Amino acid sequence: MKTAALRAAVFSFTPMTFQELGLHDQILEAISYMGFKEATPVQEQAIPLILQKKDLIACAQTGTGKTAAFMLPILQALTETPHAGKTRALVIVPTRELALQIDQQIQGFSYFLDVHSFALYGGGDGDDWVQQKKALQSGADIIVATPGKLLSHLTLGGYADFSRVEYLILDEADRMLDIGFHDDIMKIISYLPKERQSLMFSATMPPKIRKFAKEILHQPAEITFALSKPAEGVEQGVFPVYGNQKIALLRKLLGGKNNPYQTVLVFTSTKRMVSEIVRNLKGRGYAVEGISSNLRQSEREEVLNRFRARKTRVLVATDVLSRGIDIKDIHLVINFDVPQDAEDYVHRVGRTARAETTGRAITFVTPEEAYKLRRIEQLIERQIPRLKLPEELGEGPNIDSSNRRRKENQRNKRRNRFQKHGKARSKGGNKRGAGRKKSPRTPRDKK
Numbered sequence: 528m529k530t531a532a533l534r535a536a537v538f539s540f541t542p543m544t545f546q547e548l549g550l551h552d553q554i555l556e557a558i559s560y561m562g563f564k565e566a567t568p569v570q571e572q573a574i575p576l577i578l579q580k581k582d583l584i585a586c587a588q589t590g591t592g593k594t595a596a597f598m599l600p601i602l603q604a605l606t607e608t609p610h611a612g613k614t615r616a617l618v619i620v621p622t623r624e625l626a627l628q629i630d631q632q633i634q635g636f637s638y639f640l641d642v643h644s645f646a647l648y649g650g651g652d653g654d655d656w657v658q659q660k661k662a663l664q665s666g667a668d669i670i671v672a673t674p675g676k677l678l679s680h681l682t683l684g685g686y687a688d689f690s691r692v693e694y695l696i697l698d699e700a701d702r703m704l705d706i707g708f709h710d711d712i713m714k715i716i717s718y719l720p721k722e723r724q725s726l727m728f729s730a731t732m733p734p735k736i737r738k739f740a741k742e743i744l745h746q747p748a749e750i751t752f753a754l755s756k757p758a759e760g761v762e763q764g765v766f767p768v769y770g771n772q773k774i775a776l777l778r779k780l781l782g783g784k785n786n787p788y789q790t791v792l793v794f795t796s797t798k799r800m801v802s803e804i805v806r807n808l809k810g811r812g813y814a815v816e817g818i819s820s821n822l823r824q825s826e827r828e829e830v831l832n833r834f835r836a837r838k839t840r841v842l843v844a845t846d847v848l849s850r851g852i853d854i855k856d857i858h859l860v861i862n863f864d865v866p867q868d869a870e871d872y873v874h875r876v877g878r879t880a881r882a883e884t885t886g887r888a889i890t891f892v893t894p895e896e897a898y899k900l901r902r903i904e905q906l907i908e909r910q911i912p913r914l915k916l917p918e919e920l921g922e923g924p925n926i927d928s929s930n931r932r933r934k935e936n937q938r939n940k941r942r943n944r945f946q947k948h949g950k951a952r953s954k955g956g957n958k959r960g961a962g963r964k965k966s967p968r969t970p971r972d973k974k
Contacts, residue, residue, distance in 0.1 A: 542565035542566060542567075542571075543565065543566045543571045544564070544565055544566070545558060545563065545564075545565075545566055545599075547566075548566060548570075548571070548574050548575065549575075549578065550574075550599060550600075550603060551603055551606065553606070553639040553640055554599060554602060554603060554636065554639075554640070556639055557635060557636050557637065557638045557639050557640075558595070558599070558635075558636060560635075560638065561635050561636075563595070566592075567591055567592035567595075567596075568591070568752055569585060569587040569591045569592055569593055569596045569750065569752055570592050570595055570596040570599070572585075572750045572752075573585055573596040573597065573600075573750060574596060574599060574600050576748045576750075577596075577597060577600035577601065577724070577726065578600045578603070578604070580724055581724075581747065581748045582724060582725050582726065582744040582745050582746065582747035582748070583726045583727070583744075583747050583748050583749070583750070584726075584727045584729070584736075584740045584744060584747045584748075584749050584750075585726070585727070585728045585729070585749070585750045585751075585752075586728075586729055586730070586731065586732040586749075586750070586751040586752065587728065587730070587750075587751075587752040588730050588752070588757075588873060588874075588877060591752060593698065593728050594628070594629050594632050594698075595632070595636070596728075597696050597698075597726050597728065598629070598632065598633055598636055599636060601616050601669075601694050601696075602633075602636055602637055602640060602642055604693075604694070605640075605642050605668055605669075606640050606641070606642065609641070610691060611666075612665065612666040613666045613668075613688065613690075613691040614663070614666050614667060614668065614669070614670050614687075614688065614689060614691065614692060615668055615669070615691055615692060615693050615694065616668065616669040616670070616692065616693065616694040616695075616696070617669075617670050617672070617689065617692050617694070617695050617696070617715075617719070618669065618670070618671040618672070618696040618698060619672060619673075619674055619677070619695075619696070619697050619698070619703070619712060619715065620671065620672070620673060620698045620699060620703075621673065621674075621699050621702040621703045621706055621708065622648075622673065622702075623646075623648030623649060623650055623673055623824060624827075625698065625699065626646040626647070626648045626671045626672060626673055627646055627648070627828070629646070629671045629698070630644050630645070630646035630671045633669060633671070642668045642669065643667050643668050643669070644667060644668065644669035644670070644671060645659070645662035645663075645667040645669075645670055645671070646671045646672070647659045647662070647663075647670060647671070647672035647673065647676050647677055647680065648672065648673045648676050648824070649673060649675060649676045649824075650823065650824035659676070659680065660680065660684065660686060663680055663684070663686055663687040663688075664686045664687075666688060674703065674708040674711035674712055674715060675708075675711060677715055678711050678714060678715055681714075681715065681718055687718075689718045689719050689720075690720060691720075692719045692720060692723060693720075693723055693724060694723065694724050694725075694726070695716070695719060695723055695724070695725045695726070695743075696725075696726045696727075696728070697712070697725075697726070697727045697728065697743070698728045699728065699729065699730065700727050700728065700729040700736055700739065701729045701730055701731045701732075701733065701736055701870075702730075704735055704736065704739060709739065713742070716743065725743050725744050725745070725747075727739075727740055727743065727744060727747075730870070730873070730874065731870055732751065757873055757876045757877065757888070757907060760885040760886060761876050761877075761879060761885075761886055761887070761888050762885070762886070762887045762888070763876065763887075763888050763889075763890075763911045763912070764887070764888070764889050764890070764911065764912050764913075764914045765889075765890050765892050765900065765911045765912065765913050765914060765926075766889060766890070766891050766892065766913075766914050766916060766923065767892055767893075767913060767916075767923040767924050767925065767926040768891050768892065768893060768916065768923050768924070769893060769894075769923065769924060770893050772916065772920050772921070772923065773863060773891050774804070774807055775920055776891065776916065776917075776920060777793065777804070777808075777861065777863065777891075778807075778808070778811060779917050779920070780859070780861065780889065781808070781813060781841065787858065788858040788859040788887070789837065789840060789858055790834070790837065790840065790854075790856060790857045790858050790859070791840060791841045791842070791857070791858065791859045791860075791861065792842050792844065792854075792857055792859070792860045792861070792878050792879075793841060793842070793843045793844070793860075793861045793863050794844055794845070794846065794860070794861070794862050794863060794864070794866070794875050795843065795844075795845065795863040795864050796845070796846075796864040796866070796867070797845065797864075798819040798820065798821055798845055800863070800864070801817040801818070801819050801843050801844065801845060802817060804817070804843045804863065805817040805843050808841060808843075813840065813841055814838070814839050814840040814841065815839065815840065815841040815842070815843060816830050816833065816834070816839045816841075816842060816843070817830075817842075817843040817844070818830045818831070818842060818843070818844045818845075819844065819845045820845070830842070831854070834854065835854055843863075846866070846871060846875075854878065857878050857879045857886060858879065858886060858887065859879065859886070859887050859888075859889065860875060860876050860878050860879045860886065860887070860888045860889070861888075861889050861890075861891070862875060862876075862888070862889070862890040862891065863891055864891070864896070865890060865891075865892055865896040865899040865900055865903070866899070866903075867899065869899075869902040869903045869905070869906040870906070872890075872903045872906075872907075873906070873907070875888070876888035889914075890911070892926050893924070893926075894924045894926055896926075897926040897927070900926065913926075913927075
């Protein structure tokens with residue numbers, strides 16, 4: 528894959544205004560109403576390339592302003608050459624939460640434009656299907672969709688006309704591959720014109736993403752920003768704890784009404800634990816709600832809206848929210864459980880300190896989870912500061928010595944296996960050759 532590699536130095540970045548990027552007055556007015564003043568690094572690098580009609584592969588972590596980076600120049604292009612009644616831009620995303628978020632942002636960016644968008648995602652009822660079908664039949668300018676739901680419409684209908692699609696955007700491409708959407712995406716692309724501009728955004732850039740990009744993009748430009756590291760504004764910390772100390776520590780961190788953390792996201796690994804945490808905190812008078820795949824889509828949206836409106840102070844969630852939800856001004860993110868995947872840690876803590884703001888991320892780590900913490904620290908190339916438990920909770924474990932003991936145990940197991948295997952060989956010889964008689968060598972063998 529031929530690429531024009533553009534490496535952005537985030538730490539020496541001097542912000543540009545959106546006026547300097549050459550955007551139309553109607554778009555500038557809309558983003559001004561939305562509170563955007565200066566472009567983020569990914570926006571500054573991506574917008575000119577997209578306006579130049581280049582294919583693009585961009586690696587940027589969550590919270591860096593990726594949606595505006597690809598949507599603003601596409602909105603500008605759509606208004607310059609209008610074609611009513613035809614879908615011209617297709618955005619494919621891994622989750623319905625992200626589809627809704629992007630659609631909401633498009634509505635804000637296009638407030639003064641004659642451009643219409645629609646989000647297609649699963650989890651709804653028959654009425655949702657009817658509305659989605661109408662949007663595809665009428666040719667909404669921009670369709671934002673999850674792969675499975677869009678493919679259902681394409682294969683069952685024949686009413687979706689994508690023959691005029693000029694722009695294909697794959698957002699969070701790494702997540703879509705992890706979920707297993709590769710074949711669905713390739714099937715969807717078969718419905719699109721070959722002549723189009725394709726953009727791929729990913730939080731990580733493993734070999735499978737580069738291989739995927741080769742299948743879809745044509746001589747793309749490439750931009751990369753602070754790969755797989757939390758934003759600089761995130762103050763990170765680790766509390767070494769035993770499992771039975773977690774709930775008490777959570778209540779201590781949340782404190783009372785005068786606590787500075789007025790919007791708090793708590794991530795846990797299971798739906799059962801979401802319910803347990805919510806039940807415990809509600810019993811202590813906290814304004815708390817939980818969100819997981821147990822809820823219907825409409826219920827999840829209602830929970831999120833109450834959290835955005837500050838009616839709910841604490842939101843407890845599984846990883847369904849670790850990517851793709853744009854909630855501003857989150858003061859504190861708490862990892863009640865250490866995420867299994869080190870990449871998920873980056874996305875979890877990315878819910879705070881978004882787009883140049885500051886925030887705090889705290890992780891509870893038991894001795895059993897210490898190895899997961901080590902993976903995270905290797906990924907972000909720094910040790911996260913250890914914090915001391917409040918005195919009333921007692922002493923916490925030494926998770927670093929736990930990690931050393933775990934490594935030592937692994938070495939001992941390997942050593943024991945090797946010694947056992949070696950003894951077996953010394954008794955029985957090579958397993959394959961044991962019990963066999965050597966055939967006499969012939970003169971030909973000697974040669």
